[in-house]
Amino acid sequence: MSITMNGGQIYQLISDLFPITRSITGDGVRQSFALIRKHIPIRIHEVPSGTTVLDWTVPPEWNISDAYIENDKGEKIVDFKKNNLHVLGYSIPVDETLTRKQLDEHLYSIPENPTAIPYRTSYYKKQWGFCLSHQQRMRLKNGKYHVCIKSSLKSGSLTYADIIIPGTSKKEILLSTYICHPSMANDNLSGVALTTFLSKWLLRQKKRRYTYRLVFVPETIGALTYLSKHYKKMRKEVVAGFILTCLGNDAAFSYLPSKYGDTLADRVAKYALKTTGKPFTSYSFLMRGSDERQYCSPGIGLPIVSVMRSKYCEFSQYHTSQDNLQFVTPHALEESFVLYQRMITILEMNKTYTANCLGEPQMGKRNLYPTIGMPYLPPETEKIMNLLMYADGGNDLLRIHELTGISVESLHEIAAVLTKQKLLRNV
């Protein structure tokens, strides 16, 4: 598989998606999918409000056209049209005049980060609210305030999308990302845009060993909806998977393992991260917080990890207006893209071989061995002999890397030569 430069294009897609007001349902998700569909042929699915999905029910669809707080001079002092984070997600409609004190019960701000507008939601309890910077909140004087939210909560549907890119094998690699967050760049337009460009790259490959399942869902309810339809197949076929989130800022990579930390996804992630040569942060599964909560749950148990940059909850801009287009960079996105390409490439390479002959094959007659008997073997010959020794049908290339220190990429190349020479076969 070939590696290409995409950082700038990924950043451009994030910029295009940024202004849209997304939530777990509603037209914002549909508009976002329309933009993504310009890049890749995703299938878009609608699931009616009220549908039971595992233990949950698809909520009413939420849409919003305007929201603001006016002071007694008629000035819009908080305006959804300036920043869609200003409104509490899933706010019910309201049109009232309140005292400063009454208003305060509906306000959300962050005293510790007084210039940031927080991102808050109330999907399952009917209420309304506004989010604003703590500085702004502190400046609100006594007096009357007119609050107006022009939203609707009606029976509609939840929208999600996926794309299945077939491979030689029915075994699947899952890439899942969440599409429900409004104007925030790292969390999670970075994941959405990266998944889009990885799809594009995978579609361009002439041949894939694995089938790829790429999933764009609203977080939690969307993942549950998706699983309710596909978990039997996924439980059977998915051999490794990734939650794509928080991949856009200039920070070291980080890794959140699967439930028990021992799956193929864990092994490939740790190998890829280790061989970047740069430090990375390892989290415990106890620090989880995205759709691995569903994918790894009892009875589902998929082998899913997250490879991120600054992990959600772990950066000061998280879930605020400061997670904006300045916070992510084309360079960081490019690096993230390359790392995911590499993990996928290694998964494709990571076969299990068995030697075709007993004892060492005679490499000399195949021009793979020095003709003069020397005390030391050339390093390339040593690698060949080590692969042949450990190709006993019980080790995949990642395991042979652990046993020999030879990179998976080198092992793959050597395996190709030896397979051609009929010295190895894939099992």
Place this chain on the structure above:
Amino acid sequence: MSITMNGGQIYQLISDLFPITRSITGDGVRQSFALIRKHIPIRIHEVPSGTTVLDWTVPPEWNISDAYIENDKGEKIVDFKKNNLHVLGYSIPVDETLTRKQLDEHLYSIPENPTAIPYRTSYYKKQWGFCLSHQQRMRLKNGKYHVCIKSSLKSGSLTYADIIIPGTSKKEILLSTYICHPSMANDNLSGVALTTFLSKWLLRQKKRRYTYRLVFVPETIGALTYLSKHYKKMRKEVVAGFILTCLGNDAAFSYLPSKYGDTLADRVAKYALKTTGKPFTSYSFLMRGSDERQYCSPGIGLPIVSVMRSKYCEFSQYHTSQDNLQFVTPHALEESFVLYQRMITILEMNKTYTANCLGEPQMGKRNLYPTIGMPYLPPETEKIMNLLMYADGGNDLLRIHELTGISVESLHEIAAVLTKQKLLRNV
């Protein structure tokens, strides 16, 4: 299960039992059981001398009414009535006058601890002897000495007791202690009294998950006798067990593992000791010395550990007259009692659960989740979600504690709530 204060009462029972001359057979054991029976309804069993028990034979019954050494002035210089340790256990009767030199072959003392009377026995070789402090021995001048031991060794029986406290399950917890030592407080009246009060406490519980088997036997021959009757059932039913010994002095706790150190008894003991927050000593199974020698032997293989304070053989008062009523304290006994209550309570709590639904259940509709979407979950919610995640049918609560750091007690409480909500079931 409720925790109660018992240190003073346990100390009182030790004081009551202290003067009695016990051995592996004889009336001393019967008198001791009579006192214990005032607290708990033990069943008392008699096994005739000569009975084959596994590789052994129940020895003749030994009783003693008096024993002394008189000097040539007719003064009793060593007197069994002052301290029953003065006579070598299982001494045959004697009534002779000897020279100082002849006498010396029958004396036992400890040069390194010259003020202590040692505890010595000769159960299986017919001989007689006296134990005395090394100081006293050194003071014995040349001259004639009259030795008199009024003992009998006759066909009779070995006496032991047990009590089975039934639970919901046939699976058993074994608490075993040894009753054969004469006037020594830590080794092992502490174990005897503690086992009595643990029985009392267990009997008071309205409901028990496990069946409790509490066993009071003379060490070695008694444990073998007990096993010869019950090993098939015990091998099938006992899931964890403890030897109660040396639990009365003011010293740190100590732990002697099972044969391979990997049983449920080991896990609960280590958990309970670790969470006291105080240091404790861990011994190797090679340091064993009580009835785990029988219970853990090949073909029996029970999961038995010892949780002690100063371990037998490891304190200077061990097997001497200095292991007296001053050496043990109500406070130490209380702490030991509480630790055993806790180990039992944790065993009762330590169930294996499995989640009843796929994916995360919707906690909001059960009022178990914040209604406003926030970047961080409250700690209590986090604990709930972690239990639900790891309740996949393969982990008991002790294992979930290891995976999550949540105390077994908290996990148990949460599991109760979730079971009521039909989100978990016990497997």
Place this chain on the structure above:
Amino acid sequence: MSITMNGGQIYQLISDLFPITRSITGDGVRQSFALIRKHIPIRIHEVPSGTTVLDWTVPPEWNISDAYIENDKGEKIVDFKKNNLHVLGYSIPVDETLTRKQLDEHLYSIPENPTAIPYRTSYYKKQWGFCLSHQQRMRLKNGKYHVCIKSSLKSGSLTYADIIIPGTSKKEILLSTYICHPSMANDNLSGVALTTFLSKWLLRQKKRRYTYRLVFVPETIGALTYLSKHYKKMRKEVVAGFILTCLGNDAAFSYLPSKYGDTLADRVAKYALKTTGKPFTSYSFLMRGSDERQYCSPGIGLPIVSVMRSKYCEFSQYHTSQDNLQFVTPHALEESFVLYQRMITILEMNKTYTANCLGEPQMGKRNLYPTIGMPYLPPETEKIMNLLMYADGGNDLLRIHELTGISVESLHEIAAVLTKQKLLRNV
């Protein structure tokens, strides 16, 4: 099994074998076997040139009577009769006069070790050459040189030898050494001579538990030839094996594990090396370089280790004229011999026992226990009780050593006593 002194005799055999020109085929191997046969009744086998052995073909037989380089004064400046390393192994015949420059293409020397003649071969590509010290090569002036190699490469046969020393069990211990190197003492006449004397010693034993397979083969092609005939049986029967190589110089012992480092051969080698009390070097299997390359290969998978002194490739005299009779010593050979005797003795001792009774047996009635009950057991009694405790049918003596710290030799002695007493049986 009794231990005897053999260092001097082993050194003498090395001295006798040293002058012979050996290669992977030819009369040198036959002459060497004739000398070995004076010590032990090896079976000698001839396999015709052209025979297919696994992926390989037995090459033509090589013999050589003379080889030299003459300068234009007719002086023999490089003379095979002075040192058989001077000729490139398997050189085709040549009789030509060349310029200095033409000659140089056929010369081999070591610039980093300018006084040593290197050992080089070209078994599978037809060419000729001379090896000489780099000092000598540098002194060669321009002029004409007459090169003469009186060798023959004809259809003949490959010669190897083995000896099977039967034991009570069909299970086998393999000792394999390579016989193909010309005049070099440590690599590998030390291995050849040691294997000879170990055979002699094994033949003298009245009784052996295991069957011993001792194999003398040319390296690589000989091991492959041997495996092609015997691998099915060896795969079934060999429980542990050793490559005997580089055992003659005064240096610390070293250990090269089996492929995964977890076999009986690994366990016994590590035990024997550890209990010498002297430091030893542990290598990775990645540093392998002898016939374990065949014996451990996929589909063969024998449990083979190497216990050496200075490992091949790891000493400056390796594969040069400096690996001579001064480099090896009777004392080092004696120590190596004793270590191999010990590994074999431990393998013979290393049985798995199970106790014949439930609970502890009554040791007193068998005079194996103190008659006075004492706080501490005598160390010998403690060892007995520990062996009885861990003799549960799942542990061999090496494992019981790991669990108890008791030497395998002590455990073996105790097991003999307990087996006689019918307390243990071998499983």
